[in-house]
Amino acid sequence: MRLHHIPGSRSMRVLWLLEELGLSYDLQHWSLTDGSLRSPEFLAMSPAGRIPALEIDDRAIFESGAIVQYLTEREGRLAPQPGDPERADFLEWVSYAETQGATLQSLNIQHIFLRPEAARSIPMMKLETKRLAVTARALENQLSDRETLLRSGFSAADCMMGFNIDALFRYVPAADYPALAGYRDRMEARPAYLRAIEKGGDSMYARDFYEIPDA
Numbered sequence: 774m775r776l777h778h779i780p781g782s783r784s785m786r787v788l789w790l791l792e793e794l795g796l797s798y799d800l801q802h803w804s805l806t807d808g809s810l811r812s813p814e815f816l817a818m819s820p821a822g823r824i825p826a827l828e829i830d831d832r833a834i835f836e837s838g839a840i841v842q843y844l845t846e847r848e849g850r851l852a853p854q855p856g857d858p859e860r861a862d863f864l865e866w867v868s869y870a871e872t873q874g875a876t877l878q879s880l881n882i883q884h885i886f887l888r889p890e891a892a893r894s895i896p897m898m899k900l901e902t903k904r905l906a907v908t909a910r911a912l913e914n915q916l917s918d919r920e921t922l923l924r925s926g927f928s929a930a931d932c933m934m935g936f937n938i939d940a941l942f943r944y945v946p947a948a949d950y951p952a953l954a955g956y957r958d959r960m961e962a963r964p965a966y967l968r969a970i971e972k973g974g975d976s977m978y979a980r981d982f983y984e985i986p987d988a
Contacts, residue, residue, distance in 0.1 A: 774791075774796060774797065774798040774799070774827070774828065774829050775798060775799040775800075775801055775827070775828040776788060776791065776798055776799070776800055776801070776825060776826075776827050776828075777801050777803060777815070777818065777819070777824060777825055777826040777827070777828075778800055778801065778802055778803065778824065778825060778973055779802065779803050779804070779805055779824045780802075780973055780974025780975065780976070780977065781974065781975070781976040781977035781978070782805075782824045782825070783823075783824060783825060783837040783874065783936070784824045784825030784837070784973070785936050785969060785973055786825075786837045786841060786870075786932050786933050786936045787825050787827060787837055787840050787841065787844075787932075788800070788969045788972065788973045789932045789935070789936065789965060789966055789969040790841055790844055790845075790851070790929050790932040791844070791969075792965035792966075792968045792969045792972075793851060793927075793929075793932065793963075793965040794844065794848050794850060794851065796844075796848075800972060800973065803815065803824060810822040810823070810824070817833070818833035818835065819833070819835035820835070821835070823835070825837055825840060827840045827844075829843075829847075830847075837871075837933065838867050838868065838870070838871055838933065841867060841929045841932060841933055842864075842867065842929075844929070845928075845929045851927070851928050851929045851932075852928055852929050852930075853923070853925070853928070859923050859924070859925055862922075862923055862930075863923060863928055863929075863930050866922045866923075866930040866933065866934055867929070867930050867933050869908075869911075869934070870930070870933035870934045870936070870937055871933075872908065873905070873908040873934075873937050873941070874937060876901050876904045876905045876908065877905065877937060877940045877941065877944075879897070879901045880898065880901050880902065880905065880944050880983075881940070881977075883897060883898045883901070884898070884944075884983045885977070885978075885979075885983075890986075893986070895985065895986060895987075898985045898986075899985055902944055902945065902985060905941060905944055905945055906945050906949075908941075909941055909945055909949075909950050909953060910950075912934070912950075912953050912956075913950045913951075913952050913953045916952040916953055916955075916956045917952045920956070920959060921956075921959075922934060927963075931960060935956070935957070935960035935961075935966070938953065938956065938957040938960065939957070939961075939976055939978075940976070940978070941953075942954070942957065942982075943978050943980070943981070943982060943983050944982075944983055946982075
């Protein structure tokens with residue numbers, strides 16, 4: 774089993790889950806900036822040229838949500854099985870993590886990757902920050918009376934969503950979401966999460982918080 778990985782990217786979700794499942798794997802690092810993700814070798818595994826890709830069972834799987842669902846079904850752990858009353862909740866939160874992730878990606882591009890700074894769009898940054906706050910409020914409500922996304926306990930949906938929270942609090946204040954901040958602290962204290970960070974590298978962020986620049 775080999776995970777294709779970039780520190781701070783969506784592949785951290787899969788790396789964390791592999792550690793939670795206690796599976797043996799190799800880790801291959803790639804770069805966002807050297808063009809290697811457009812190489813024929815990588816495109817054969819992930820046709821959009823995006824991390825992650827997981828080589829497993831004589832094939833490669835791309836898209837973090839698909840990989841997470843495949844691994845939980847393969848191992849029979851960390852996800853409600855079909856027919857379980859929480860199965861729909863699990864699938865909803867796995868997909869919600871990607872909805873939120875798209876907004877985070879847009880903010881990352883605006884705040885970090887666009888050069889020169891004059892190319893940034895202040896209206897877009899404001900709009901996406903408001904959208905992110907809406908997704909954060911829904912999570913705050915979900916976590917107001919529980920420690921994990923599912924009442925039954927920790928699941929792979931937490932690997933999908935928990936990865937987002939470090940990035941989320943770079944753009945919206947953690948003090949506004951106390952239940953979500955507590956959830957982040959619980960997720961980041963898990964031994965498997967700490968092992969994933971040690972093996973896969975920390976986040977890409979240079980600042981604790983990114984303010985929207987003045988127009």
